[in-house]
Amino acid sequence: MNRVRVLLFNSAIGPLDYSVPAGMELPAGSVVQVPLGPRRIDGIVWDAGALDATEVEASRLRPVAARHDIPPLSAPLRRLIDWTADYYLAPPAAVARMALPSGSLLGPGRAITEYRLNGSVPVRMTPQRQKAYDALEGAQATVRELAALAEVSEGVIRSLVQSGAFEAVEVPVDRPYPRPDPDHITPVLNDEQREAATRLAQAVAAAEPTPFLLDGVTGSGKTEVYFEAVAQALRQGKQTLLLLPEIALTQPFLTRIEKRFGTTPVAWHSGLKQTERRRAWNAIITGDARIIVGARSALFLPYANLGVIIVDEAHETSFKQEDGVRYNARDVAVMRGRFEGCPVVLSSATPALESRVMAEAGRYEALTLTHRYGGAQLPRIALIDLTENPPPRGQWIAPPLIEAMRERLERGEQTLLFLNRRGYAPLTLCRNCGHRFKCPNCSAWMVDHRLSGRLACHHCGHAEPSPSACPECGESDCLVACGPGVERIADEVAAIFPQARRAIVTSDTIWSPEKAAEFVAAVEARAIDIIIGTQLVTKGYHFPDLTLVGVIDADIGLEGGDLRAGERTFQQIAQVSGRAGRAAKPGEVFLQTRHPDAPVIDALVHGDREAFYAAETQARRDANVPPFGRLAAIIISSEDHDEARDAARQTGASAPELDGFAVYGPAPAPLSLLRGRHRFRLLVHARRNVEMQRIIRQWLDPMRWPPGVRVAVDVDPYSFV
Template sequence: MAEDSGPIATVRVLLPLPLADAYDYAVPDGMDLPPGAYVEVPLGRLQRIGVVWGPGSGQVARSRLKQVAHRFDLPPLPEVARSFVDRVARYTVSPPGAVLRMSLSSTGALEPPKPVLAYRRAGMPPEGVKLSAARRRVLAVLEDGPPRLPAELAREAGCGGSVVKGMAEAGLLEVVLLPGFDPVPQPDLARPRANLGETQREVADTLIDTVAIDGYSTTLIDGVTGSGKTEVYFEAVAAALARGRQVLVLLPEIALSGHWLDRFAARFGVRPVEWHSELTPVQRRRNWRAVALGEARVVVGARSALFLPYAELGLIVVDEEHESAFKQEDGVVYQARDMAVLRGHLGGFPVILVSATPSLETLANVEAGRYAVQHLPDRHGVAQMPAVTAIDMRRESPARGRFLSPTLREAVAETLAKGEQAMLFLNRRGYAPLTLCRHCGHRMECPNCTAWLVEHRLAGRLECHHCGHRAALPKTCPSCQSESSFAACGPGVERIAEEVDATLPEARWTIVASDTFSGPQAIADLTADLDSGAVNLLIGTQILAKGHNFPGLTLVGVVDADLGLAGGDLRAAERTWQLLHQVGGRAGRAEKPGRVLLQSFMPDHPVMQTLVANDRDGFLASEAEARRSRGLPPYGKLVALIVSGPDRGAVDRVARELGQAAPQGDGIMVLGPAEAPLALLRGRHRRRLLFKADRRIAVQPLVTEWVARVQVPGIVRVQIDIDPYSFL
């Protein structure tokens, strides 16, 4: 206990660092520090931002206590948000400070923005001041308008900044200090809802009733591609806004948000506040602060938006809930969909999950009665689901060096000749996934990862898609010194574009991949090119597979439908089925019917058969049974331990000791340690252990005790992944 006598006010402050607990600090006289207050405190020789987590523990001697240096003028982080941090930390077996770091993702926003200098007209010009033509233009710009920023004023008046500055010095202009950030536009709830069909209206009304109950629930909107799911859940958004609550909509990738933002603006008259990696630092500060102050009523963002400091959160929508992009693999490892459900439960408000291909985890919760479900079985308006055909590549092999079968190539040519649009889908970036020497067989490898370097011919380089290492293709083989001996093996989207150039001269193609398209504006530009006819053939990766509406697109050709089925991933079949169903759903979303052609060397595989038969329920039932029989998620539990470090010997020692200290008991199995498939990643050696347990077993306490039995040196990291999605 504290050894000094006399009362002293203390608080525990949680810092956004990978620390297991909060630290005690003394409260200066006259400073009010309720739980949740944002503060600055000394830590060693540095000043750190933190959050008051509660009263002091009383375990630190008064003489050793340091004082809180400063409190920021912001509403405290709500109690439910602090509980969320603690619960996420416990579930993911992570330090609470590491989770808090995700909430304090823009510390610059804690201080109010500095006022911005602007100018307005000063009234009558002072006597003797000459009015040049440039000065008259400046005054004309300000005649009936609001104050203008200096650069904006000079640009609109067509003059230099010195003219504006001179006018202020001469008394022609008055200085006005504007708020640092523009006010956040507010959604207009008076705008009419979209033209919904009967089934859509029924589902929308059910969701509105759910919002009105003012309690926790999770509802799945299970609707085919093009069924109007977005417009339906917009009605729930409107209902939550009408009740004075904030709304969060999570999207798996920011590239999906272009069409979504346009549809939101059409429904509510303004764009929502965005949160994703494409924002500038100024935008991040503005948007974080707007959320904390309650000014941002609707936020759309990637998974990290879940941890913003919402003042009055009352609804979360997780769009494309099945997407693996909602799984955070670095730092704190979490599944945003599942944590969104936890956030709704803690806050006592509804959560809506949306998908045309729901995950088995979500469907298992529906089956168990934990989630409600609403169905949208038909496309909106006259649009119909596309017909799906598998092309047996064992019988219809392309010519040497080609990858499009005659049937697919002819279908594309026929589609383009009718003035319609087509898509060729291959979930592989670059030109070729492997480059090798024809003479000695040497393969170009990444020096930092157990991975081949991918050739990006358009950019003139080799690249690792895991660590980002880049290199020029050497003129001679590093192994045998042969010149000009390299061969590209296998296709990427660039190689498909090369084949299109050679065989489909009528195609006006563009490549759409994550390394060439970034952010909502890129997708908006693409849509404009499709509308104008500048582009009639898309060649792309999974960035095109979901969330986009291209009305003129009637044909989707999948170049390698088998690509996702290889490997030991327990979700490989489910992910492949979802991806192919989603990409096929881009076809025929307007009046003209669509079709999907799947090139496959395994056309009898259950994934291909159920896609052709449009038998989603049959596929999901067989996949669920296969998982249930093996005790795999969602019918069992898995935890991965990934041991990594720059020193192979230290990594092997820690992995071996973890294997020896593994928990034992009924319903528990530990596999490994073993080299990870990516045994070297970003210069770090990697070993994996897999902890498998019955559904009824609480795995987090067992894993915490397990890791604590082993002494881990500072150069080695043990990452804990509850319910892993990646097995690399």
């Protein structure tokens, strides 16, 4: 072959053909650098005929400029990229880009220079220098990373280096990782766990491409069960990929793996330093990294020899990417297991309805754990009807829950209060003129954050200092916080129990694996009495002395028209309830609600999970929505409202009329302005046997929109805003 097709890392161009220089070997999957106009661009040599490209005469082809010194991407990974691009209607280049780091990190690495404070204080200390000096105690990183950590310019860091305040440290980037030991600790499993663990180990040993649904109640020891699959993969010299829904969970989980296998696994998430990312990526593609723990992006890494994929808390909606390539990591993990020839374990105490239906149909193999490990009992769940037993005026915690908290404090036990709303209050208004604080870039209210003294938009990140007067009428002392967030609940707890030690746990306070580790250590050391948190505290934590959970507003997730609202509410409350009574001390859960007769609330109180899932399944079947029907959202946006509206109407007017394929809209999106762009949505609803992606592609590909219009397709949407 004297020509190859290269998938360029530029979605706007598509694949191009190049000639192969004499003496250069370029098997499919090779990562190369090719000329494009006057510059060079990275790309991947793709399988012949797999991607369409304009045929060019051989004499006109430009030669490949260079090949990066890394192993080619494997055939299973290339198949996964093709499948993901086809299923989620995404450019193949955008999917392939997730498999590789930036070009500067490709190939074997040399030693890199990092810097750390050496204790010397510069003679001239400006405010920015002092800020950096105070923030970087104990840190070691590159100049760019130190600047980001300290929130100063790179010039400030360089000036401190030149003044002698920092010392240079040479860091070898590709040093090998310690090898985990599958038999470092042999866990004691009960009969139920042992049966499930044996089946998973058998599947790993036989390289069965079987998806497993590991469905176990909270505290049943699912982690110890799938660790046996990890151990079997290690014995065979294979790699394990373990996906987590939140990077904040990573550090406590790494510690847990270290206790079981004797060494810390390899982490992959957005919080890694450049040197850590290079080292991890090179160890993954060579097979040196044996256990990899990561966020959803770790799914597309070029593993040398995958033995098992585990998706922990597989029901979590954060596995669905909401921008760029809008894939669901849970479903793509199943496909990667099929292509790689290895089992995939979806672990959850509250599986997604889609996963349960697949298990009932025999597409997934179900493994069930029905009891908590070590004799611990599931917590008792009680209702607090807020229409009959409301909190005092201006407060949010009902008297029965306050009394239960007081009992826990007297006994030296811990309490968790759950409210899935960050900040102090979701809305601030002026009692004088009625002005409401809205985001200038989004059709959303600004959220009051008292801890940081700012109003913030949770959709685009816009923030501004909290005002002392109304900007509309100029009146001071007239701004009113409406509704509670976790910060407001924390203030109420402080007023009722001033002696209690409190911790607020949200993405504002736990923004890194290190912060999560600090929080876990504080709880385990009994340095915290009452935790007030959002959904971040519902996942994976095991605190033996936490015996009381209070759900401040059990109805909050039932609002809106989301088809999964009931399922999400059930999952979230069941998960947070599962934090209580996980050891010898019994647990208790109080749900504050204004709708005690709602089916989801009734199922939670009576512990009737199967009845809830059965009713939810039948409702979805009757409506022919996922998993029994197909949905896709088409989001059309522009900075100009009329341009977005006209483009949406044009798109809707050309929608195909086919049996089993319906298009609704366009209509303004519920979040009609996002990050300065006006948004309109169309919803595609199709029968399961309809080739929805092919129809959408044939519909949209010929269309041409103005340059300012963006069109995004979200297959199997989870967000309807």
